[in-house]
Amino acid sequence: MRAIVRVMLKDGVLDPQGEAVRHALGAMGFDGINGVRQGKLIELDLAEGATEAQVREMCERLLANTVIESYSVEVA
């Protein structure tokens, strides 16, 4: 079983990494970039029988800092 977890900083939380990317793209001549947010994409290869609830528990306990980050889980 394969699960994909997306972790992004919540709206309103400063994202210095994304800001650095935005600045670098501008310096390279790319115009019209209003904003960049950078997050994490985590692919989990799980044994058969694993559930989305288990993946959500992994997010709550380790993969995301839920104070400042939101996450979504997609089970494939």
Add this chain to the structure above:
Amino acid sequence: MRAIVRVMLKDGVLDPQGEAVRHALGAMGFDGINGVRQGKLIELDLAEGATEAQVREMCERLLANTVIESYSVEVA
């Protein structure tokens, strides 16, 4: 216009970050984790009229290291 870029290490490239996550999850009691790969998720907020080709150029030139990383672009 909004574009989402996913950047992952190519298969066969060692992923120490993913490996650390796998080990940590195991130590926390989560069983049956065969593998973890961690990549980047970049959300770009672009001016109207930007094209997917432009986003791909950003990937080639800055967002991904195409020697060891693969990327995909989704335009929303």
